[in-house]
Every structure is written in structure tokens, then in C-alpha cells.
Amino acid sequence: xxxxxxxxxxxxxxxxxxxxxxxxxxxxxxxxxxxxxxxxxxxxxxxxxxxxxxxxxxxxxxxxxxxxxxxxxxxxxxxxxxxxxxxxxxxxxxxxxxxxxxxxxxxxxxxxxxxxxxxxxxxxxxxxxxxxxxxxxxxxxxxxxxxxxxxxxxxxxxxxxxxxxxxxxxxxxxxxx
Numbered sequence: 529x530x531x532x533x534x535x536x537x538x539x540x541x542x543x544x545x546x547x548x549x550x551x552x553x554x555x556x557x558x559x560x561x562x563x564x565x566x567x568x569x570x571x572x573x574x575x576x577x578x579x580x581x582x583x584x585x586x587x588x589x590x591x592x593x594x595x596x597x598x599x600x601x602x603x604x605x606x607x608x609x610x611x612x613x614x615x616x617x618x619x620x621x622x623x624x625x626x627x628x629x630x631x632x633x634x635x636x637x638x639x640x641x642x643x644x645x646x647x648x649x650x651x652x653x654x655x656x657x658x659x660x661x662x663x664x665x666x667x668x669x670x671x672x673x674x675x676x677x678x679x680x681x682x683x684x685x686x687x688x689x690x691x692x693x694x695x696x697x698x699x700x701x702x703x704x705x
Contacts, residue, residue: 537591659691
């Protein structure tokens with residue numbers, strides 16, 4: 529388990545799946561803003577569910593986020609597209625609605641950075657988010673990420689194209705706690 533000031537990141541448990549599916553995935557509008565693929569219904573328990581407990585892989589590291597105070601499941605966090613040759617990865621988080629706005633997002637990103645830079649020895653982490661996702665942009669900036677550019681009208685979200693922002697952080701720039 530990896531610990532921050534407010535959260536811990538641990539392996540996903542089977543008991544996490546129905547909560548994550550109900551509160552994160554089944555919220556079609558929010559999920560559509562967070563994913564690069566169109567939303568489609570998944571019955572609970574399918575191995576193809578985005579929250580299904582799966583064997584670890586070299587290119588993805590999925591975590592459940594647990595709030596340290598109440599030890600309650602707060603959301604999910606992941607490094608994906610891990611490239612061991614170039615030592616890069618993409619970073620993503622999603623918190624349950626009741627846990628948003630409490631500073632858990634920044635702590636989650638910092639713990640993911642620790643995992644990526646210290647545990648995995650990566651050189652660069654990258655976040656892609658919608659340009660109007662001010663919460664994620666603020667979280668990333670507070671964790672040391674730098675806005676690198678905008679992909680104009682790159683994401684299809686609920687019937688229209690919208691801009692995406694790219695934020696990056698190098699291991700040499702990381703403000704280690």
C-alpha cells in the first residue's frame with residue numbers, strides 16, 4: 529500500500545467494483561468526460577468492466593484510493609500506457625462524488641507520482657484532461673505538472689468536440705515531499 533497525507537493507494541478489491549461502477553461508471557455524463565471511448569452499459573461482474581479486478585500488467589497500474597481518515601473507498605487512480613523503454617506513463621484519477629473538493633485529488637496525484645518516479649523509475653508522467661476540467665488542472669498544477677499544450681477539439685463528449693489540455697511532469701522537476 530502506498531500512503532500520502534490524506535489517501536492510500538492499494539490494489540483493487542472485488543468489493544470495490546460495485547461501488548466504483550455505480551458511482552463513477554454509471555454516471556454517464558461524468559464518465560463520458562473522463563474516458564476516451566464512448567460510454568456503454570456494463571452489467572456488474574463482467575470481466576470486461578473497467579473496474580474488474582485483473583492480473584497486473586506491465587503497462588497499467590490500477591489502484592483503489594482509500595481515504596485515510598475513515599478508511600473508506602474514495603475512488604480510483606491509475607498509471608496507464610506505461611512505456612518502459614521511454615520511461616513514460618499517463619496518469620488518471622476519478623473520485624467518488626462525496627470525496628471531491630477535499631484535497632484528496634492532489635494527494636492522490638502526488639502518491640501516483642511517487643509510485644511512477646520512485647517505484648517504477650519513470651522519467652515523465654502526463655495528464656490529458658478536458659480544457660474545462662478546472663478541478664483536474666488545478667490538482668495537476670498543485671502537484672507540479674506544467675501545462676504543455678492544447679489539443680483543439682480533440683475529444684468527442686456528449687454530442688460535441690471539446691479541447692483537451694496536456695500537462696506533463698518530469699522526474700527532475702518533481703517536488704518530492
